[in-house]
Amino acid sequence: MGAFLAAGFAASPLLAACGTSSKSSSSGGKSGTQTLTMGIASTPDTLDPGATGLALTLLITFAMFDPLVWWLPDSSGGKFYPGLAKSYTVSPDATTYTFKLRTDVTFHDGTKFDATAVKATYDHVVDPATKSKSGLGALGPYKETKIIDPTTVQIIFTEPNASFLHQQAAGNFGIASPTALQKYGATGFGNHPVGSGPFMFSKYVSGDRLTLVKNPAYKWGPEVLGTSGPAYLDELIFRIVADDNGRYNALQSGQVQIAMNLPANSISAASKSGKFQQLTVPSIGTPNGMPINVSKFPTDDPKVREAIMYAVDQEKLVKDVLFGVDTAAHTVLTAITPGYSKSSAALYSYNPDKANALLDEAGWTKGSDGVRTKNGKKLALNIILFSGAGFELPTQFVVSELAKVGFTATTTVQPFATAQGSFNAGEHNLGAFGYYGADPYLLNIWVNSNAIKAGFNWSHYANPEIDKLIAKANSTAADGARGALYEQVSTKLMQDAVYLPLWDVNGAFTMAKKVQGIKTTLNGYILFNGAKLS
């Protein structure tokens, strides 16, 4: 599961950046019909990108909706590409975004696309009746959408909101047909999604399958996705198979051509068989790792925290425990997240000698049992995890690494809600965390000093300087200056050793070899615009 804490909405399996699979198979019959079926693990909550709380839904709705501006990978990392907007400008204080719109776009229901649609979409997300689970939070301090003329629209915020461009490309803000929004209403739209994307909604059998069909009129996609015109696939089917083995079996039997988020051992078996290809989509946000509580003994001592950072070998963790499917993490943001700081990731490398030296320096002496003590107290860590996020085995690995340099630890696994209470109360030395988000402003959610007693600051880290730096970064529209500010934030967080990064959860798509042309977004989704079966 991608990151288990979703932007603005943390329920765990929700905004998993990574996991669906689908595709259909055998129907590529006489007429040359191309049907791709992808096996996905869970049921979408809605098909309305503005309302959803699930990354899975966004993965699906990316096929049906276009954003104003795409944010896609290129050789230099990431780049914005025109979507339904031909161009955009941002006010220097990052409060007003002006978009010039395309004039040749038609929604699936025949409605012409213009500024009205943009306003209807954003107003729909903030409408309380929509009960938006992740879009509302991602939108931030939204004030209004102003129609300047039919091809010019402004999205205005009450405060600076430099994260908006990344957020609008992250899936929640695919532009919806205003006619359909009107016709089906704020919640009904989720059962009747109408966008302008390369695929149109055809049929959804609850809990079973979702069928999308090609939009033959499509001609406004980014060329970089393989084609700007209609999709090559005639049908795109998302088949819900909750059981991991079931998805793998269906892939092997040819009933699905893509299986999403197989467990690591199946992925490993699939690649050894040589019959499949593996598409790995990096996740965006904060990698899975352990918040280190700076207010509880013994991790209140910076030297002890630094020793923890040096004692754990993330590469070995990924190789031995996670079957090499995920990527080792070394800083507070994953490598594809804007604002990722390479220098902060280089601050600590695996070095048990250094860890030992730091603990010696801090006055902890090793006893005959290998456990360090100081003033009669053991170097003991209280580790609290919550169930269902895949932390159990990696934590055992971490504990064994820490034991080598003289720590002892007790690990408790609690249900999610209970664990959050424990974390807010500060009962842990090490916790479990990970957060999905398209913009580095997500750091504010888990390092802001106002999020300790209620919120996600499970490191109990209170640093007014950092709070100010993050606020400043989010009111800086210029990308370079903003990046530099987040670089400072990441570096300080790593220097203070408040978070032990462990692994980036990759989206895993195991695919039949005949699947070609799948592209990825920079926020962990896959796009079917140019997909075909060879």
Added chain:
Amino acid sequence: MGFVLRRLSASLPVLLGITVVAFLLIHLMPGDPAKVILFGSNAGPDQISALRQQLGLNEPLWRQYFHFLDQLAHGNLGTSYLTQNSVAHELVSRTPSTLVLTATALLVAIVVGVPLGLIAGVRPNSLVDRLARGFSFLGVAIPYFFLALVLVLLFSVRLQLLPAIDDGTPQALIIPAVSLGWGYSAILTRLIRGRIIEEYRSDYVRSARARGCPEWRVLLRHTLRNSSIPAITTIGLQFGNILTGAAITEVIFGRAGLGSFLATSITNKNIPVVQGAVVLIGIGYVLINLVVDLIVGAVDPRTRLTPAIS
């Protein structure tokens, strides 16, 4: 008719009990249900109290229960937390899939188990009997989910003859129904075999033969009929197990039935769905047992006087 009414009224307390359990589910979760449901959404105190209000959690427990019953009686099972759609509607749309699977599994159990038990019972210690006993031993010993995986690996992955997951075709039913029905056919085989051995040597069978009754009639009309009562009762009692098995089988084969719906809803803390499914499955179980009692009554009129307790 009196028998039917008696059986129906005996089911009422069971049904009420089911509704109590379903109702209490929300209170069995540790902590404040509203907080548990909202966890992760950064809900403020206002939202929590609004949800408590909406769920009626501020009312006394007995009043909440009567409200729950009232809604239930009107077919209103609430809305799914996940999709905001009507729970009753979603449950109804998934019921046929489960009915088809369980009915096919039962059919497999009967078609395999009854003849096998019959032949084995008629010729105890013959080769057929020894095979049948081996079969029922394995059938009881091998869990259906394991059998399902083995069958899929063999017939779907290796031989590519049958679908690995449900694709709406009748073929897609074969592996799930066989893996689910296999264990029950083994139980039936054993039960029927035992009874046939006993009945086939009894006095009324001898007198039937003495009257010149053809052997097939002796076997089917007299012996099997008298031997089948415990088997029929067992089918009713085992129906709950079949439903449990269906839940796991549905998950494995990606079937959108009641069982997989219940399983995923438990994971998602989707309480209204869990409550609705528990009530619906409970009612189904009670109904099946009622039908079984009626069948037993029809097959063996003696039981109509002293209703079987199930």
